[in-house]
Amino acid sequence: xxxxxxxxxxxxxxxxxxxxxxxxxxxxxxxxxxxxxxxxxxxxxxxxxxxxxxxxxxxxxxxxxxxxxxxxxxxxxxxxxxxxxxxxxxxxxxxxxxxxxxxxxxxxxxxxxxxxxxxxxxxxxxxxxxxxxxxxxxxxxxxxxxxxxxxxxxxxxxxxxxxxxxx
Numbered sequence: 815x816x817x818x819x820x821x822x823x824x825x826x827x828x829x830x831x832x833x834x835x836x837x838x839x840x841x842x843x844x845x846x847x848x849x850x851x852x853x854x855x856x857x858x859x860x861x862x863x864x865x866x867x868x869x870x871x872x873x874x875x876x877x878x879x880x881x882x883x884x885x886x887x888x889x890x891x892x893x894x895x896x897x898x899x900x901x902x903x904x905x906x907x908x909x910x911x912x913x914x915x916x917x918x919x920x921x922x923x924x925x926x927x928x929x930x931x932x933x934x935x936x937x938x939x940x941x942x943x944x945x946x947x948x949x950x951x952x953x954x955x956x957x958x959x960x961x962x963x964x965x966x967x968x969x970x971x972x973x974x975x976x977x978x979x980x981x
Contacts, residue, residue, distance in 0.1 A: 845963070851930045852960035854902075854938075858970035861922040862894040862914060862944035891920035894946040898925055900968075901939040925970075933962040940968055940977045952976040 847853045868889040876884050893914040900908040908927050915921035936958050941950040952970070954977035960966060966981045 847930055847963050847965070850933055850962055852933045852962065852964040852966065854929050854931055854960075854966045854968070856898070856900055856908065856925060856927045856940070856968045858968075859922045859924045860896060860942075860944060860970055860972065862896050863946065864890060865892045865894050865919075865946055866890045891918045893920055893923075894944065896923045896925065897941075897943040897950070899939075899941040899950070900927065901941070902931060903937055931960065933960050933964070935959050938968075938979075942970060942976070954979070 868887045870886060871888050876886070895914065896910075896912040898908070898910050898912060899906055907929065910925065910927070912923035912925050913919065914923050937955070938958055939953065939955045942952040943950045945951060952972075956979055958966065958979070964981065966979060969978045969980060970976065971978055
C-alpha cells in the first residue's frame with residue numbers, strides 16, 4: 815500500500831510541474847524584433863593605422879642603445895582611433911570614435927551597435943576612417959529591402975575591401 819501511495823503523491827506533484835514547464839516553454843511569446851521592424855547590427859573589430867609614422871634613428875641614437883635594442887627604425891606602437899558613422903535614409907543614426915585596446919593603445923578597436931528600424935526599403939551608408947586624419951577611407955552605400963523580422967549584420971573586413979552586409 816505504501817508503494818501505491820508514494821506513486822500517487824509523485825503523480826500529484828509531477829503532473830502540475832510538467833504542465834507548468836509545458837506552458838512556459840511556449841508562452842509568453844518572445845520576439846527579438848517587433849513584427850513590423852527589422853534589426854540592424856554593426857559589429858566588427860579592426861586595428862587602425864599607427865598614430866605616427868616610423869622614423870629612422872641617427873647613428874648617434876643607435877650608439878646610445880644597448881646592442882640588442884639597435885633597430886634602425888623607431889616605430890611608435892599607438893594606433894589611431896576608429897571613426898565610424900552609420901547613416902540611414904539621409905540621417906546619421908550612429909557616430910562613434912572607438913579607441914584602440916591595450917595599455918599601449920596598440921590593439922584593435924571593437925565596435926558594436928544594435929538598432930531596430932522599420933521594415934521596408936532603406937538607403938544605408940556605412941563609413942569608417944582608420945587613419946590619424948583625413949576623410950573616411952572606407953565607405954559603402956547600399957539600397958536595401960528589409961523584411962519584417964529580418965536581421966542585417968554589417969561587418970568590416972579590410973581584406974574584402976571594407977564593409978560587408980550580411981543577411
